[in-house]
Amino acid sequence: MNFDYDLFVIGGGSGGVRAARIAASEYGARVALAEEDRMGGTCVIRGCVPKKLMIFASQAGAMAAESRGYGWAEASAGGFDWPMFHAALMRELDRLEAAYTGGLDAAGVKIYRQRARIHDAHSVALADGRRVTAKHILIAVGGRPQLPGIPGQDLGMISDDLFTMEKLPGRVLVVGGGFIACEFATILNGLGSDTVLAYRGDAVLRGFDGEMRRHVTAQLDQIGVEVRLETNPARLDRDGDGIRVSFEDGATDRFDAVMFATGRAPYTQGLGLDEVGVRLGRKGEIVVDEWSQTSVPSIFAVGDVTNRVNLTPVAIREGHSFADTIFGARPRKVDHGLVASAVYTRPHELATIGLTEEQAAERGPADVYVASFRPMRSLFAGSEARAVMKLIVAAETDKVLGCHIFGPEAGEMIQMVAIPIGMGATKADFDAAMAVHPTLAEELVTMRKPSRRIGGEFAGKERGLA
């Protein structure tokens, strides 16, 4: 059978763009891609990139305070000009979008700037009524913010809206305790909004190492975010030009804006998946095998829509591996087991790879090495903020099972640590590395004595603790 294309990609985000570009440029496949919104997807247009730039913007006050500690007695951030920053941000997103589009054009990918849906196992229906056939179809449509399902929730914002606000809210409620809630509470607070974070649990960032969760929760409080734990909104009502929030415990409060950061869900609605027989999981995610193949052999899926590990580098790796496997005759699977990540709170980020202390304790004896200290740079400027570094080491094999860093630029550090940990490094390997002094990261190679043993006593030979 003759197809219009070898590959049709639905979604021009992290996973889709990479797969399309590699299939076309490296392997000469005839590729088309449909994008219904802006090229680049969540990460580039309304996620990682604008978020991190807003994190940088939100640090001016803290940087000025630190400078005063270093003798710049008059240092002040002055007034923040949202329209000015916002215009610069939009220019940067335009530049990035053009670069993504240009990369696809240069690779010879045909771009359809419209919504697409699956018609059958080998064809796609475009919003303008055209039908296009392809030997393979890749679904890379990402996820969408999920609202909690309470009355009045439409009065609230989602993370997408934070990048298009006309002005900063005076008083804002952030609902949730995940990546987005923590990062945006940090941003809004740093830009000058009076910020309240309501989270239904007892410490933010469920699923992360327990000790580190407590540090992030405390830091939010220390920078001036009012953290209300075990608190959840029950309804929202308009109140003049603000929003009245009624909480489940009966309390009410008024805010200029409410932001929901209550998770994201795969964006599978209306894609025609049921009709063609693509199997979905409990959360609406597309079920795929280790090759990202769906239950329909000609249809593959990568990225957030598969709800495996919802991070940009993972979507990119999945898209690249798909292209290598199908068009390059180079079968490549993605290992989702050891993925490093960072939460960009400030002044300290939380970065992590591997097992948490709680997970390690369930698997058997392990030694936990913890260094907690006030970094030289902020200490000199009068800050009490503590950085914490933790290594979790299998008692039996000496292998480093997990690393958790709470400190300035922790994301940069975990990227480096991910290499030896991915290679199966032991604590002895870490110890053998000469420290770089004076740095924060040197703590990772100078922790000599474990702080505690977890997961029961090891029955075999005790490892040397000297």
Ligand SMILES: Cc1cc2nc3c(=O)[nH]c(=O)nc-3n(C[C@H](O)[C@H](O)[C@H](O)COP(=O)(O)OP(=O)(O)OC[C@H]3O[C@@H](n4cnc5c(N)ncnc54)[C@H](O)[C@@H]3O)c2cc1C
């Ligand atoms: C606020 C925020 C901050 C984040 N920060 C980070 C971070 O710091 N680091 C990190 O690693 N990850 C971060 N993420 C997660 C990251 O953005 C996602 O994991 C990543 O973008 C997933 O890529 P994807 O290709 O699966 O989907 P997406 O990037 O979401 O791309 C999907 C694309 O498909 C398009 N589309 C959807 N349906 C159709 C259709 N039917 N037809 C045509 N086009 C369609 C959409 O418009 C979109 O452009 C963040 C996410 C958010 C929301």
Ligand SMILES: NC(=O)c1ccc[n+]([C@@H]2O[C@H](COP(=O)([O-])OP(=O)(O)OC[C@H]3O[C@@H](n4cnc5c(N)ncnc54)[C@H](O)[C@@H]3O)[C@@H](O)[C@H]2O)c1
């Ligand atoms: N720095 C990064 O790498 C980064 C940053 C942002 C987002 N992301 C990715 O995007 C994903 C989505 O981020 P997120 O913060 O939206 O999701 P999340 O899953 O990390 O957190 C969702 C939060 O909402 C809460 N919640 C869920 N339903 C609720 C309800 N009905 N009522 C009240 N609270 C509720 C949860 O308890 C949780 O605290 C992340 O899991 C991550 O994969 C990554």
